[in-house]
Amino acid sequence: MSLELTARLPSRGFEADFGVADGETVAVLGPNGAGKSTLLGLISGLLRPGWGRGQLDGTVLFSAGQQQPDRWVPAHARGIGLMAQEPLLFPHLSVLANVAYGPRSRGASRAEADKTARHWLAELDASELAGRRPARLSGGQAQRVAVARALAAEPSLLLLDEPMSALDITAAPALRRLLRRVLEGRSAVLVTHEPLDALLLADRVVVMEGGRIVEQGPVREVFARPRSSFAAGMTGLNLVTGTATDTGLVDSDGVHWSGEAEAGLRPGDPAAAAFRPASVALFTDLPAGSPRNAVAATVTDLVPHGGLVSVRAGWLAAEVTPAAVSDLSLAPGERVHFVVKAAEVAIYRR
Amino acid sequence: MDTTTAAPDTVTTVPDATTAVRAPVPYWIYPLAAAGAIFVLLPLAGMAARVNWQEFPQLVTSEASLAALGLSLRTATASTALCIVLGIPMALVLARSSFPGQQVLRSLVLLPLVLPPVVGGLALLYTFGRRGLLGGTFEAFGLEIAFSTTAVVLAQTFVALPFLVLSLEGALRTAGTRYEAAAATLGAGPSRVLRTVTLPLVLPGLVSGAVLSFARCLGEFGATLTFAGSLQGVTRTLPLEIYLQRETDADAAVALSLVLVVVAVVVVTLVHRRSGLPLAAGIR
Numbered sequence: 001m002s003l004e005l006t007a008r009l010p011s012r013g014f015e016a017d018f019g020v021a022d023g024e025t026v027a028v029l030g031p032n033g034a035g036k037s038t039l040l041g042l043i044s045g046l047l048r049p050g051w052g053r054g055q056l057d058g059t060v061l062f063s064a065g066q067q068q069p070d071r072w073v074p075a076h077a078r079g080i081g082l083m084a085q086e087p088l089l090f091p092h093l094s095v096l097a098n099v100a101y102g103p104r105s106r107g108a109s110r111a112e113a114d115k116t117a118r119h120w121l122a123e124l125d126a127s128e129l130a131g132r133r134p135a136r137l138s139g140g141q142a143q144r145v146a147v148a149r150a151l152a153a154e155p156s157l158l159l160l161d162e163p164m165s166a167l168d169i170t171a172a173p174a175l176r177r178l179l180r181r182v183l184e185g186r187s188a189v190l191v192t193h194e195p196l197d198a199l200l201l202a203d204r205v206v207v208m209e210g211g212r213i214v215e216q217g218p219v220r221e222v223f224a225r226p227r228s229s230f231a232a233g234m235t236g237l238n239l240v241t242g243t244a245t246d247t248g249l250v251d252s253d254g255v256h257w258s259g260e261a262e263a264g265l266r267p268g269d270p271a272a273a274a275f276r277p278a279s280v281a282l283f284t285d286l287p288a289g290s291p292r293n294a295v296a297a298t299v300t301d302l303v304p305h306g307g308l309v310s311v312r313a314g315w316l317a318a319e320v321t322p323a324a325v326s327d328l329s330l331a332p333g334e335r336v337h338f339v340v341k342a343a344e345v346a347i348y349r350r
Numbered sequence: 351m352d353t354t355t356a357a358p359d360t361v362t363t364v365p366d367a368t369t370a371v372r373a374p375v376p377y378w379i380y381p382l383a384a385a386g387a388i389f390v391l392l393p394l395a396g397m398a399a400r401v402n403w404q405e406f407p408q409l410v411t412s413e414a415s416l417a418a419l420g421l422s423l424r425t426a427t428a429s430t431a432l433c434i435v436l437g438i439p440m441a442l443v444l445a446r447s448s449f450p451g452q453q454v455l456r457s458l459v460l461l462p463l464v465l466p467p468v469v470g471g472l473a474l475l476y477t478f479g480r481r482g483l484l485g486g487t488f489e490a491f492g493l494e495i496a497f498s499t500t501a502v503v504l505a506q507t508f509v510a511l512p513f514l515v516l517s518l519e520g521a522l523r524t525a526g527t528r529y530e531a532a533a534a535t536l537g538a539g540p541s542r543v544l545r546t547v548t549l550p551l552v553l554p555g556l557v558s559g560a561v562l563s564f565a566r567c568l569g570e571f572g573a574t575l576t577f578a579g580s581l582q583g584v585t586r587t588l589p590l591e592i593y594l595q596r597e598t599d600a601d602a603a604v605a606l607s608l609v610l611v612v613v614a615v616v617v618v619t620l621v622h623r624r625s626g627l628p629l630a631a632g633i634r
Contacts, residue, residue: 044535045534045535046531046534046535074534075531075534075535076533076534076535076536076537076538076539076540076543077537077539079537080535081535081536082531082532082535084528084531084532086528088528088529088532090529090532090533090546090547090550090551091551092550092551101533101536101538101546102536102537105533105536105537105538105539105542106537149536150535150536153535153536153537
């Protein structure tokens, strides 16, 4: 399954060429109003462009203003699944009937559809929810059921619109792990503004700004050397590569990083650790007796960033308040300790 | 007086007094609201006071009364069914699509709501009557509509349809299209989405619209009299019977009126129960 799309929507200031290769998961990042949801609407068939062309595996999805006559395949005939920001489970149907809805729509018998639904509920650790009404689910449970429902329809391409945004921080990691499992080898587009999601779930990242694609490439490349202002605004997620150990990883300089390892990661595996600049605290003197990760580094840059200050030291970045900068008398050339709690460091297989 | 034992009693009563503070209503509103309520309820009391309770059972079970009541229930049921069949597509088109002249069409469709029913009856007569616009066509098929029970159903449907369309259109707009879009991305075609998602989601609006239409059908008078006439057992519905009896037997007219009031109260209560919303929830 592969997708190619080019479209212009002058009313929304949208103009983009976009593609997904067979089995590839593409993360679409960008600020609010960048055109991410417009892109998903165009792919899924909920938006119709005045000019453009889209095709899925050689089948034309839409074609407007081209040489040949206009073509339009409606959303229900595209075989493209869309998981919106909210789960949107049908409130009048049970969880099982919700998940069986896709197979039933494709003409499966009730028994077959229920079987498919139970399979996907099990796949998303949600079997025990089958008999419930959506109103009686927590946010995380509803989102898991919504993923099961989208997958049960067997879409050739799955679109996910910020699936984690409505979840509290305790439920997000579990859904992220599940998505990592089900998106493996599947063609998917993931809209997110969480760099960690892109890092853990996607093969390639596309950065949008003002309705246009401003940057794209393999995830690690974009994060390591951001060129667009948005990617740079995320101050490049801190990334450390090395080898997995029992409690974290050892980088090429022999520094040990402890963190939350993903399930199934074994010592000796090639691994990477990622943490947000906002999770980093700075100290002039190393606090004693704490189990946290600490690295001493020389400040190279101070960059104002949305009310905060981004403190860079080579590849390391921290985001602190202006008050902290003056308290610590931070300036380029000063030596400080970058400290991050183990719980804030995600360690995963490379 | 032992204050240490008295104190806990005081404390336990405090939480019960807690109520949410609402935006206050000016004091002068209350007497006006009360006057309005009295204006609506007093005539009902006045009528109830005139009921001849001794003869009430005989009055409402006379042959003419039962025939009128039966006819009213049958025609109102048939008209409500017709309102549902025609009203659902109309509400869907008004709520879910956009085309030039849609606002004008909506106004025209709601016309029977503000039109005097007698005028509606005349319009129907000059459309379906023997010498009407379509009368000749129907006559060719051996159908004569005016002054038949069919005419009663048409007259009632004509005046009641806007109630269903308004309720349902409001419910459709409130429900929004997000669930329908979700169903489409799961592979459901438009007919399946309508049957399995749209209609179940707006069911409360549909039910309250249907009940309102039924109530309007039961009370229909002017259009029925003009278009269908007043033949006992054929077109003389309960309101027509009441009007007729008023001339000769006021006691019977009052007794039958009370029956209609009771039916109306039951219907209004049903709508409130079923939807949990004010009657006008769909009419915005």
